Structures are given as C-alpha cells and as structure tokens.
Amino acid sequence: xxxxxxxxxxxxxxxxxxxxxxxxxxxxxxxxxxxxxxxxxxxxxxxxxxxxxxxxxxxxxxxxxxxxxxxxxxxxxxxxxxxxxxxxxxxxxxxxxxxxxxxxxxxxxxxxxxxxxxxxxxxxxxxxxxxxxxxxxxxxxxxxxxxxxxxxxxxxxxxxxxxxxxxxxxxxxxxxxxxxxxxxxxxxxxxxxxxxxxxxxxxxxxxxxxxxxxxxxxxxxxxxxxxxxxxxxxxxxxxxxxxxxxxxxxxxxxxxxxxxxxxxxxxxxxxxxxxxxxxxxxxxxxxxxxxxxxxxxxxxxxxxxxxxxxxxxxxxxxxxxxxxxxxxxxxxxxxxxxxxxxxxxxxxxxxxxxxxxxxxxxxxxxxxxxxxxxxxxxxxxxxxxxxxxxxxxxxxxxxxxxxxxxxxxxxxxxxxxxxxxxxxxxxxxxxxxxxxxxxx
Ligand code: PLP
Numbered sequence: 001x002x003x004x005x006x007x008x009x010x011x012x013x014x015x016x017x018x019x020x021x022x023x024x025x026x027x028x029x030x031x032x033x034x035x036x037x038x039x040x041x042x043x044x045x046x047x048x049x050x051x052x053x054x055x056x057x058x059x060x061x062x063x064x065x066x067x068x069x070x071x072x073x074x075x076x077x078x079x080x081x082x083x084x085x086x087x088x089x090x091x092x093x094x095x096x097x098x099x100x101x102x103x104x105x106x107x108x109x110x111x112x113x114x115x116x117x118x119x120x121x122x123x124x125x126x127x128x129x130x131x132x133x134x135x136x137x138x139x140x141x142x143x144x145x146x147x148x149x150x151x152x153x154x155x156x157x158x159x160x161x162x163x164x165x166x167x168x169x170x171x172x173x174x175x176x177x178x179x180x181x182x183x184x185x186x187x188x189x190x191x192x193x194x195x196x197x198x199x200x201x202x203x204x205x206x207x208x209x210x211x212x213x214x215x216x217x218x219x220x221x222x223x224x225x226x227x228x229x230x231x232x233x234x235x236x237x238x239x240x241x242x243x244x245x246x247x248x249x250x251x252x253x254x255x256x257x258x259x260x261x262x263x264x265x266x267x268x269x270x271x272x273x274x275x276x277x278x279x280x281x282x283x284x285x286x287x288x289x290x291x292x293x294x295x296x297x298x299x300x301x302x303x304x305x306x307x308x309x310x311x312x313x314x315x316x317x318x319x320x321x322x323x324x325x326x327x328x329x330x331x332x333x334x335x336x337x338x339x340x341x342x343x344x345x346x347x348x349x350x351x352x353x354x355x356x357x358x359x360x361x362x363x364x365x366x367x368x369x370x371x372x373x374x375x376x377x378x379x380x381x382x383x384x385x386x387x388x389x390x391x392x393x394x395x396x397x398x399x400x401x402x403x404x405x406x407x408x409x410x411x412x413x414x415x416x417x418x419x420x421x422x423x424x425x426x427x428x429x430x431x432x433x434x435x436x437x438x439x440x
Contacts, residue, residue: 007402008053009037009053011052011053012037012053013037015052019038019040031064034398042054046071046419047419049407057407058405058406060424061408064415065276067277068255068329069280069325069329069417069418070417070420076280076281076328079320079321079323088316088317089311090315090316094314096316096319096323097116097316097319101116103326103327105288107259108260110268110269110289113288113289113290113295114288115297115308116284116313116314117313118283119283120249120276121151122310123275123286123287124149124273124285125149126273126285127212127214127289128154128212129306130293131247132212134245135212137210137244138211139188139210139211140153140154140188141189142156142157143190143191143214144165144190144192145193145221145383146158146380147220148273149251152177152180152181153187156180157172157174157176158176171190171191171192173185173186173188189210191203193219193231193378193379194228194231196230199234200234200235204238207244210242211245212247212270213245215269216250217232217250217253217262217265218363218367220369221383222380223376223379223382225377225378225379225383226362226364229265236267236268245271248260248269248271250272252275252415254274254277255277255334255366256338256365258330258334260272261365269289271293272287273285273286274286279321280321280322280326281321282321284318329418333418334365337417337420338365338366340425341363341367341368341414341416344368344414345368347429351429352436354433356440358374359371359436360375360377368413369409369411369413370412371383371412396435397410397412400432400435404427404435
C-alpha cells in the first residue's frame, strides 16, 4: 500500500500518529490493528462503514460478529435514545433487565436462570468460577486452539505453535500471555477437538479434579468446523457419568439458530456463556443455565459461593439494545440471514473453482471461514496457518480492504448481519474471485 495505489488514507495515518502518543499501539484492541497503520471510522450505517478519509467499505466483520443487524439499526437507535433520557446506569435494578432475561429464558428452555455481565470474557470467566464453586474442583478442560476470551485459564493454548504444542496424545498447556503462572497451566487440560479417544483419555486422567469441560460448538480459531456430534455426545456422556459440568461458550455461535448452536445437538450443557449479538451493539455478556448451579451467585443463599458483581452489569442501555436486537432477530430473520450466507458460500465456491485455487470453506449459519486447502480442517492443528500461508492471507485481506473496499475478519472469515443482501454478496463473490486470482 502506498501513494501509488492512489488511495486516500492520510487522515487515518495522521490520527494514528496522534493516537500512538497516548494509546499503546494506536488502538485499544490488537485485533483491529493493521499494518502499516490502523484505520479510523467516521460513520457506519447498515452494512457500510466510512473511514475518516471518506473510503466506504462493506462490512462483513460486524464488529467481530457482534452486530447482528449491522450498524445503527434505526429501531435499536430509537430504543436506546429513549432509555438514555431515563438514565444509563443505576445502583438499582431495572425492569428492562427482567424483560430481557425473560426473553432469553423463553428462547432457550434450558436456560433456567440467567445473569448479565459486560463481555464474553467476563461471561466465560464467571461460568468457569461458577463451575468451580459448584463442584469444588479447580481444573477446566478446553480444546486446543479454542478462543474463549482473555481470562487466564480460558486463554491457555489459544495460540500454540508446532514447536510448543506437544504430543497430540497430551497437548501442552501453552500460555499466550508472558508471565502466566505455572499453576494456571497446570489447571487447564488441553484436548484435541473432534478426537474422541484422546480426549476421553485426558478427561479420565483428570476426572477427580475437573470442574468443567468448556466447549465452543463451532470454534472459530479451531477452524470454524462444527463440532462432530459423536465427539460432543461422547464428552456429554462422560461428564454425566463423572459429575463434571459441560459448559458451552456460545458467545459467537448463539446467532447460528434461534436459540444457539446447542440446538443442533442432542446434548444439554449445564451452563452457557453468551455475548456479542445479545448486546444489540453494546458491551455485553451473560451466563445462563441450570438453576441449581446458577444458585452459586444467589445473594439470598446462606452461603454465597460466588459473590458476583460488575459496576455496569445489566445497565439499562445494554439491556434495551439487546432486548430490541433479539426481538428483531426472530425465527424469520435467523432463516433469512442463514439463507443469505448459504447463497454467499455457494457463489464463492463457484468463484473458487473458476480461480483454480485450493480453498475450502467451513462455518455454520451466518458465519463462515476460508482455508487455503481443499480439505476442511477438523481441528486446530489442521487449521494452523504457517507463516507463509499467513502472509498470503494478510496480503489478500489487505487487497480486499484497500482495493475492493471490504472488511473481513482477520482470520479470513465473514460474520453476516441481517443487512447483508444479494448486492453485497455479489460484491463479496466478485472481490474474492479477483483476490484469489491475484494471490493464488
Ligand atoms: N468467546 C468466544 C468464542 C469469542 O469469540 C470471544 C470474542 O471474540 C469471547 C469469548 C470474548 O468475548 P469479548 O470479546 O466480548 O470479551
């Protein structure tokens, strides 16, 4: 990228230079950093985002999968604006919190009780703590490569490299943050996704110390390959037999059906962490599940096993935005967005064939991800992008961003919003074809 590209990005470059003086790296989220500098937004509406240099792009990332209705949906904006006249956060409860809780519990019969927090990370953390408080056990088990936010225990092995990922029979607990205490690593059992025998062996070896098995049913960084039913059922049955909790991270996957990806499988998690789309564009998280387990949070119990708070948890602005967004995300809207993603995948598959490139597509519902290999990867090691492959993907994503004016998720994935229609899908298809031809 440079002047020769004839693309105006000077205002973003200027703002980056200013930002760097006060914000480490110029942005507060590493996931939006780009080389040679990040871009800054002036305005966003529906599926279109305009940066401060006036470049307008189609958004297929939707703030990392959190904007199910795109940017500034007018009905959500109206509801939030009205709520803001009546206060934005109280040291008291609010009716809209109860209404939103009722709505989500109604949507998922297995959500007997719910609690709201401020992010997916916080939801996963609170869920793990609740599992420990309920069982009295310290350890968790999680899939190699799976991203569950940044709680110390949940982020173990989210990134593992061939030189440190260890034997597949017993993957290493790889910390992603320098200085992570040894004790954290010891309390996380890392298992290979979709590998029944190895996973059950690992669970069995740790059964007396495990509080929960943490699963994302369509784990983005594991490859966005939906978990295989046989594998999930084997884990579910094992947890029932051994009194270990099965907890789901549906922070991203809740969008996949009207009541989450869990409804695609014949298992019932004990608790589920939610986030992203249920905030209607505002910071959110939630823990939902079995009433008895969730009672560890209950302030009316004689012993409160997990004192649980958060200054902005269930603030009425998030609650009204979330409630409105989820009312709009009714069965018809879920069907429509999933159909649109199916059309996109079909068209892009044809474009891939025309471009003669070895690319496969994984995903579920309105989320999908591309891989530079013919065979869909089933686990983290098969998904792993070598530095050479990563370079091609970064170049391709840069090309799509700068020259085709598209925003994709940096793992090479799309997360649709209900505002994406045939015209946007056609642009995506043509741009993917142009990009793949150029970088194959
Ligand atoms: N779990 C999953 C599966 C996620 O993808 C994410 C975020 O991308 C999180 C948890 C963390 O959510 P948040 O970024 O709201 O903390």
